[in-house]
Amino acid sequence: MELDPLLLARLQFALNISFHILFPTITIGLAWFLLYFRLRYTLSIDTNGKGDKQWEYAYYFWVKVFALTFALGVVSGVTMSFQFGTNWPGFMETAGNIAGPLLGYEVLTAFFLEASFLGIMLFGKQRVSNRTHLIATTLVAAGTTFSAFWILSLNSWMQTPTGFFMEDGQFQIDSWMEIIFNPSFPYRFFHMLAACLLTAAFLVAGISAYRCLRGVDGPATWRVMRTGIIVAAIVAPIQIFIGDLHGLNTLEHQPAKVAAMEAVWETENGAAFTLFGFPDEESRSTRAAIRIPYAASLVLTHELDGEVRGLNEFEGEHPPVAPVFWSFRIMLAVGFAMLLVSWWAAWTLLRNRDCSPMLLRVLSLMTYSGWVAVLAGWYVSEVGRQPWMIYGQLRIDEVVAAHGGGTVLTTLLAYAALYAFLLVSYIATLRILSLKPAQSLIDTNAGGAPQGGYSHG
Amino acid sequence: MADLLPLFFVFAMGLALFIYVILDGYDLGIGILLPLADEAQKDAMIAAIGPFWDANETWLVLGVGILLVAFPQAHGIVLTSLYLPVTLMLMGLILRGVAFDFRVKAGDDKRALWNNLFFAGSLIASLSQGWMVGAYITGLGNSGLSYLFAALIAISMPALYIMLGSAWLLVKTQGALFQRAQAWARMAVLPMAIALLLVSIATPLVSQLIADKWFTLPNGIGLLPIPLSSALAYAVILWLLFRPADFVEHWAYGWLVYACLVIICIMATLGLAYSLYPDIILGQMTIYEAAASPESLAFVFVGTVITLPLILAYTVYVYRVFSGKLETLNYD
Structure with missing residues (x-):
């Protein structure tokens, strides 16, 4: 079989970015949950300086998940920053004037912020005041969101390029405002932020439900589950609304993508x-x-x-239909399942009933549902952009690096093996963490906060 | 002004990569030393870098980011020709980065596995980085001699990182681990010197361009401070490493060793910068030919001038929060 280096390079990029996006999707949402737990604790501190420990327990449990997830996001993100050059040199040579600064601002305004204050958030609790720790937590959460802002701005610009002109075969800047706030950016940004919140909400609710089922739960577990359910029940319908707006925007700017999503052949x-x-x-x-x-x-x-407009109007220049069509249906199915489950759970809470074992099992099953919806949604967006790298301007086969098929196949298989191992380890580790008894069950000494400002937890 | 922007960015890139080497260098060095320590010491060694490694690694992302932002034409050429070492380095960094958390969270039966992966990841990343530096100095050549030179730097890099790692442990630890760190530094100090000497001798041999820059008068004399300062810093390190016990207990002891290593790194960076300038790829492309459009550079220049001092300020703040020797350790 002839190895097609273009196909292999695309597969490798798809593999890297699919693996990477799993972790920021959780941390961008989870960071705000953690901030909420910290704020609830801080607001509960009375005149004697005693606060509601349960919110601290909630924080301590979930900050461990956050640290692990963040590490996976960082290292897979470093890989992404090199991939542009190693596999798609033509992209930077033609679009570097635009893509470069947007990525540069992500590093300058987001990566350092989150990486530096993460140290204080994870290990500095005994070394700084509660107020400083709250600020550090806020900065980490803001850093993750800034990061999403810049990278989604670049991605959206590749989907709906504006604010540029071509000179000597290179993209040149006409207006940074039009580049950053390109037509699809607001929709994609809010669609992704809502997806992050939903993913994190189902993760915290799902793992908490699992802890209840296994009898290792405490008051903190219930509060976390409640928080997850309420966020999910509010965000799920908003997400469907934003998704609809995003669809209208795509129809205006990328009709071939919508035709593939709906498998409409004739206009x-x-x-x-x-x-x-x-x-x-x-x-x-x-x-x-x-x-x-x-x-x-x-x-x-x-x-x-x-x-x-149907696909036949774009023959030869529309994306592969089946993957886009199916990804779209998977995303919709998971999205509506999220709506139903979160409303069912919220309705149970509203009536002050305990969650039934059935509901707990369903929530537990939905733990990673956000990942499925996010990946499917991104496949719609990115496969739907084909055959373009930059929509209507630059085709992917113009910018691929001239590596031999064998080289790329080797690195592709190595990445695949490594990522499979890491993903299995990640899920297994979350399971181990979930099965640890709640702090309230093992808490014998007053105060109860873990000791040691330098612990790696 | 338009000519100054590429110069500014090549300086910023050099600064970011230099900071990366002296900061993540100690993380990677400690990772390489990990198998030599017992279980409790392993925990202490990792606690000594836990709050810092993530931000340290970000300097590498910034360095590559500036290459991408400011010199897109060179970015593609450099990273494409270094495809395999870059891939290996990334895999090493992935394993090292995730091992921090997995080794304490994935269960006791998996701890030895993750300790080994922490070590392997650190070593692979160090070797690959050395190879990349070597290949870069030869102008990304692909002759046998270029590969030999790259291999030489590849095996030198871990020696430097082990020295940085040991020095960091001298800063952060006390007791038995402090003494082991001192012993490790004594073992690594000679290999590091040999490696640095070999690299200095080999560099003008593999590149006529670099030889011409260094061995013509009067440049040669003006450049003398670079080797002389390095030699002096090295002598101070040697002197420090063989001091009696009461002397080494001073809080500044570890910092002095580390500072001397930093001086050697500064001199190596200056030497390299002089060897390459004004090329971004030696003998192939200058920084001006590789630069992005002035509009692009100006836009990022504004952001860099505002954010870089802030980044440096809160980096210093984080180091201050975590200053001093390790105290209580708690893992769960």
């Missing part, structure tokens, strides 16, 4: 929504399709007979 008014089917690019039709009449037009244009 039509009143297009049906295909619930299920097998898109086939050879016959240019969808086999075994189950359709809801007019639904695609209604969702996409908010009109029953709105026009949806």
